[in-house]
Amino acid sequence: MRTKEFAVLKALGMTQRIVKKMILLEGVIYGLYAAVYGSILGTVLSYGIHRLFKGAVDVGWTILGAALFLLVQVP
16 A cells, blocks of 8 residues: 555665665554553553442452553553
């Protein structure tokens, strides 16, 4: 789908190696953003489900300190 965009970049002087590096870096950045937002959304939804079923099931809900530390370190 992006063949024309890559062709323009190559016409402007980018080498094939730089284009591959750019694509790889783009994928890594998207992956990191997805991991951060997915972790935050997953934690919020998990807590919401816990609150919803609080009266039916007697289970505690905690956030591990190490998990929060890792979440903060990702970006």
